[in-house]
Each structure stands twice: as C-alpha cells, then as structure tokens.
Amino acid sequence: MPTRDEELPIFAEHRDRFARAGARVMVAPPGVIATCQDKIRFLDACASAGVATPARVEPAGTAAYPLFVKPRFGKGGRGARRVDGPEELAHALRRFPDAVVQEFVEAAEFTVDLFADFEGRVLSAVPRERVVVFGGESFVSRVVKSPEIVAAATRLSKGWDWSGTTRSSASWMTSGCSSSRSIPVTGGPRT
Numbered sequence: 001m002p003t004r005d006e007e008l009p010i011f012a013e014h015r016d017r018f019a020r021a022g023a024r025v026m027v028a029p030p031g032v033i034a035t036c037q038d039k040i041r042f043l044d045a046c047a048s049a050g051v052a053t054p055a056r057v058e059p060a061g062t063a064a065y066p067l068f069v070k071p072r073f074g075k076g077g078r079g080a081r082r083v084d085g086p087e088e089l090a091h092a093l094r095r096f097p098d099a100v101v102q103e104f105v106e107a108a109e110f111t112v113d114l115f116a117d118f119e120g121r122v123l124s125a126v127p128r129e130r131v132v133v134f135g136g137e138s139f140v141s142r143v144v145k146s147p148e149i150v151a152a153a154t155r156l157s158k159g160w161d162w163s164g165t166t167r168s169s170a171s172w173m174t175s176g177c178s179s180s181r182s183i184p185v186t187g188g189p190r191t
Helices: 005-013 015-020 030-037 039-048 086-095 147-157
Strands: 067-070 081-083 100-103 109-116 122-134 137-143 164-173 176-184
Touching: 005 015, 005 030, 030 039, 039 100, 067 086, 081 086, 109 147, 122 147
Parallel strands: none
Antiparallel strands: 067 081, 067 100, 109 122, 109 164, 122 137, 164 176
C-alpha cells in the first residue's frame, strides 16, 4: 500500500505486474496519479467535474491582489505563498516559472478522507477541518459534518479509478468547495 506521493507513480506503473504476482495494490492508474500531481491538470479535472476552484489568474494580466502562487508540482505547501503586489508575484514566478496563480481565498481549509472500493464506488467520505498546519502537514484536525463537501469530493471522484483512499485538500467558501489538490493514496502522513 503506497503511502507517500513519491511512491504513487512507481506503484501505479507496476500495478499490473503486482496483479500478475497475486497482489492487488490500492493505487490509481498512472494517468490519474499524473493528473493529481499536476495542479493545472487537477484544476481542469475539477472544472470538468463541476467542482469550484479559486479562479486562475494569468500572471501577465492585470490582477487584483492578493493572489496565491504555488508550484505546479510539489507538496506540503513548499513554495506556496500569498503575494500582495506585482513585485512579489514577479519574484515568485522567477522562482517557479510554471507556477499556478490563483485568486487568494481567506477560508477554512478542509481535507476529505475518501475511501472507494476497487470498482471506484465511494464507500466513505469524511471531511476534516485542518486546524493546525505546519509545512503543509495537518497536525490537528477536527471532523466536521458537511454534506456539501462530501458531495463535492464524491462528484470529483466519479469516473476516476481511485482504487483506495483519496485525500483532497480544499478550502470551503460560501460559493462552494474550492478544491486545490487531491491525491489518491492510502494511509500515512499526508499533505
């Protein structure tokens, strides 16, 4: 059972080999892993599933600040930051030229622990508010009852071969769930 982001592509690439040996690995196919580890592809998948996300902003355009900038690839909040003006944005983009730039959203952040069977049927979805976060890792969380967040996470998972547990990091706003990342993995420390 893979538990870290770095392991996912390896297990996904070799899941058929494991199956031939009689072991069924709870990991999504390589294409799903690639989409979830690429923030731009993931935002596109959210849009296709009707899951709202913070608006993407073209860095070269005129923007209303603050904005939120994060590397296209990465985890744990590394390199992610709020920018309050064009100089800060330029600095962030020099550091991460392929960064994702979005509107800044001031809202509670939730993680959804979603468990699906091998056929992709959602068996459980549990939203947790991320109360204490260090370096992108949630150290203290609180389970919340939110049919809206559960519905958004379930909607996003439809049509994807999750094959196990998925954790989605999202911010909840009055307009709905603004998903920022989803990683199809099982157990272990997550971002």
